[in-house]
Amino acid sequence: MNSSPTSxxxxxxxxxxxxxxxxxxxxxxxxxxxxxxxxxxxxxxxAMAVGIRSPTGxxxxxxxxxxxxxxxxxxxxKTDYMPTKTHLVREMKRRKCILNIKxxxxxxxxxxxxxxxxxxxxxxxxxxxFLTDNVLSFERTLRAVRAxxxxxxxxxxxxxxxxxxxxxxxxxxxxxxxxxMRRKFQQSYAALTRESIDARNSTEVAPVxxxxxxxxxxxxxxx
Numbered sequence: 001m002n003s004s005p006t007s008x009x010x011x012x013x014x015x016x017x018x019x020x021x022x023x024x025x026x027x028x029x030x031x032x033x034x035x036x037x038x039x040x041x042x043x044x045x046x047a048m049a050v051g052i053r054s055p056t057g058x059x060x061x062x063x064x065x066x067x068x069x070x071x072x073x074x075x076x077x078k079t080d081y082m083p084t085k086t087h088l089v090r091e092m093k094r095r096k097c098i099l100n101i102k103x104x105x106x107x108x109x110x111x112x113x114x115x116x117x118x119x120x121x122x123x124x125x126x127x128x129x130f131l132t133d134n135v136l137s138f139e140r141t142l143r144a145v146r147a148x149x150x151x152x153x154x155x156x157x158x159x160x161x162x163x164x165x166x167x168x169x170x171x172x173x174x175x176x177x178x179x180x181m182r183r184k185f186q187q188s189y190a191a192l193t194r195e196s197i198d199a200r201n202s203t204e205v206a207p208v209x210x211x212x213x214x215x216x217x218x219x220x221x222x223x
Contacts, residue, residue, distance in 0.1 A: 025097035027090065031127040034094070035134070045134055047083035047091040050114060051121035054132040061135050063114060068139065081142075088113040095120055144175055144185070147211070174217040181217065184210045 021028055028034040031048050038044040046069070049061040063069045063082065083091075092105065092113060099120060107116050122128075145168045175185050188210040 022094075022097055025093045027094040027097070029094065029098050031122075031124075031130050035130075042081040042138060043083045043087045044091075045131070045138065046081065047087040047117075048127075049131045049135045050083075050088070050091070051118035052128060052131050053121070055125075055128060060128075060132050061139075068142065081138075085110050085113065088117065092116055095122060098122055140185070141172055141176070145171060171214065171218055174214050181213065184213060 028037060034048065035041070035045055046061055046063065050063065052060045054060055061069065069078065069082065088110060092107065095101070095117065096105075099122070101120065105116055107113050148168070148171050175181055
């Protein structure tokens with residue numbers, strides 16, 4: 001009895017989505033894949049996020065925000081993560097292909113590139129979710145590192161404590177490596193109640209600051 005032919009491809013394999021480079025713009029239209037093939041570059045991530053609004057309608061990233069993205073503190077230089085003109089041009093070409101925009105833009109300088117990207121966002125739900133989650137995660141990490149830098153001792157005896165990348169990487173691991181610390185870190189940004197605000201000035205009922213826990217873990221990793 002002849003048996004029916006069987007496929008060599010399993011059902012799980014057939015369900016996998018394979019992303020390929022667009023022959024027209026030479027980029028990947030899927031944001032996750034584009035981020036991956038560019039070595040998970042934060043510059044690529046932020047360039048993709050320009051003009052994007054989160055599922056709740058909030059602007060995902062404003063690169064002109066002087067309080068965060070456009071600020072240099074200690075070793076966290078904005079040139080380490082801010083998209084260059086090359087990144088923005090590449091993102092513009094990618095979006096023109098995705099959105100099927102055929103007209104010439106005449107965009108040349110960085111400010112006009114940012115304006116064009118802001119006016120021409122992509123709207124794929126999966127891409128929006130990916131960009132929102134990853135930019136928020138990066139923003140929280142950046143804020144944590146900068147908070148540590150700004151509160152680090154500046155006197156001569158401590159001048160070498162926060163040099164190079166190692167102490168900042170250790171701090172990031174202290175925050176992100178355990179579920180308990182991640183939970184406390186997220187809660188540290190929650191709005192305080194009136195009772196919590198009043199308790200901060202009390203030595204008896206003042207809540208333990210997240211940064212005290214982080215400092216203790218940081219010191220423990222140095223032993």
